[in-house]
Amino acid sequence: MPWTRDQMAERAAKELRDGFYVNLGIGIPTLVSNYIPDGMSVQLQSENGMLGFGPFPYEGDEDPDLINAGKQTVTELKTTSYFSSADSFAMIRGGHIDMAFLGAMQVAQNGDLANWMIPGKMVKGMGGAMDLVAGVKKVCVIMEHVAKSKDGKEEAKLLQKCSLPLTGANVVDMVITDLGVFNIDKKGSGGMTLIELAPGVTLDEIKSKTEASFKVDAKVKQAA
Amino acid sequence: MKKVYKDAKSALEGVVKDGMMVMAGGFGLCGMPETLIKALRDSGVKNLTCVSNNAGIDGAGLGLLLETRQIKKMIASYVGENKLFAQQYLAGELEIEFNPQGTMSERIRAGGAGIAAFYTKTGAGTEIAKGKEERVFNGERFIMETGLVADLSLVHAWKGDTEGNLVYRKTARNFNPMMATAGRVTIAEVEHLVQPGELDGDMIHTPGVYVQRIIHTTAEKRIEVRTTRKRQAA
Numbered sequence: 281m282p283w284t285r286d287q288m289a290e291r292a293a294k295e296l297r298d299g300f301y302v303n304l305g306i307g308i309p310t311l312v313s314n315y316i317p318d319g320m321s322v323q324l325q326s327e328n329g330m331l332g333f334g335p336f337p338y339e340g341d342e343d344p345d346l347i348n349a350g351k352q353t354v355t356e357l358k359t360t361s362y363f364s365s366a367d368s369f370a371m372i373r374g375g376h377i378d379m380a381f382l383g384a385m386q387v388a389q390n391g392d393l394a395n396w397m398i399p400g401k402m403v404k405g406m407g408g409a410m411d412l413v414a415g416v417k418k419v420c421v422i423m424e425h426v427a428k429s430k431d432g433k434e435e436a437k438l439l440q441k442c443s444l445p446l447t448g449a450n451v452v453d454m455v456i457t458d459l460g461v462f463n464i465d466k467k468g469s470g471g472m473t474l475i476e477l478a479p480g481v482t483l484d485e486i487k488s489k490t491e492a493s494f495k496v497d498a499k500v501k502q503a504a
Numbered sequence: 505m506k507k508v509y510k511d512a513k514s515a516l517e518g519v520v521k522d523g524m525m526v527m528a529g530g531f532g533l534c535g536m537p538e539t540l541i542k543a544l545r546d547s548g549v550k551n552l553t554c555v556s557n558n559a560g561i562d563g564a565g566l567g568l569l570l571e572t573r574q575i576k577k578m579i580a581s582y583v584g585e586n587k588l589f590a591q592q593y594l595a596g597e598l599e600i601e602f603n604p605q606g607t608m609s610e611r612i613r614a615g616g617a618g619i620a621a622f623y624t625k626t627g628a629g630t631e632i633a634k635g636k637e638e639r640v641f642n643g644e645r646f647i648m649e650t651g652l653v654a655d656l657s658l659v660h661a662w663k664g665d666t667e668g669n670l671v672y673r674k675t676a677r678n679f680n681p682m683m684a685t686a687g688r689v690t691i692a693e694v695e696h697l698v699q700p701g702e703l704d705g706d707m708i709h710t711p712g713v714y715v716q717r718i719i720h721t722t723a724e725k726r727i728e729v730r731t732t733r734k735r736q737a738a
Contacts, residue, residue, distance in 0.1 A: 339732045342732060347532070364609070365531070366612070369605065369606025373626060406582070408581065
């Protein structure tokens, strides 16, 4: 069985370490906050200018001055700090944030990422995504393994080369999909390596749904 | 010199001109100078270039200036929440320049600090790097981005004194402090207008030197995306 959205988030949370400062994108990445292990200190950064945020407020406690980067009302913690957008992106670009989880339309085997525009369609803008992938120490993409169009056709999202305009070149370190987990040697020549399969997913299945070239880690080969 | 004006209309007198560049603070509706934007609309000024993270929403923020077609060009990082924006853009009536959010905030910070340009990793190797100088530092690719200075900056703060010293509240700070520095004229609207001495000098986010005019606002602050959790039954 491929992983569900929650199981993908749960798998992603295994990449967290005590003391990490982390930025979560919208969609499945937001769910990662539900799986931070007990006793582990992980501070969530919101690029609109907040470090350390808590859950949604109780009804009636919403504060218009207290929102996350998705513009949703949130709450503060005892450790929360606030800062300007320039300071927020100094933190991001300067490499002070340990990890970013974000969604993607396409990822290439060299770590190129496309997730902000489709030519010919209305463009909403990249927001902070280009800054995040350029500056955060480790970038982890969480996405469905293939794109399903309305007529039921499946299109690969893990590619030799992205066909959509890039959000960043050589920026992705890890990809978690509903079928498995890949590492990418984004700065070197090591390429992409499959390091884990979702339970019940075969090597043949994942190969048939992946256009990118990838190596298979010895542990996966043994299990398969 | 008296910085306090009785209302937004009088604060805008003498500083508004067709074709000018205006910066407006805020992240979505949070920390956005709603009262000043309404007065800017009522001034009838045309062909504005607006610098703001978003383009407001339908019926609020810079969305108001879209309704009246007072904006010629938008510099923003994300405009997803505004249908009118999409319509005018697709009809070719509106020009848009997308800046990555961090690049945009740094361009504003640089403009206010007298920095003409800087190199950033953000966007290297992407479409936004086209036409920009690229240099390699320590083996990494960087692109050159320029500082931004506006004819007029409109900011929203929680508290301000009659000298123009400002304090922001929580995530309503966002782009406001940099924009205050990058306007040739900066007008602040504040929820609490206080006397000198009432603000702790150690806690001031924007020193009064950056603020030329200040008004008191009583506009209601709106929530764009209300998300809550249920209280557990006792």
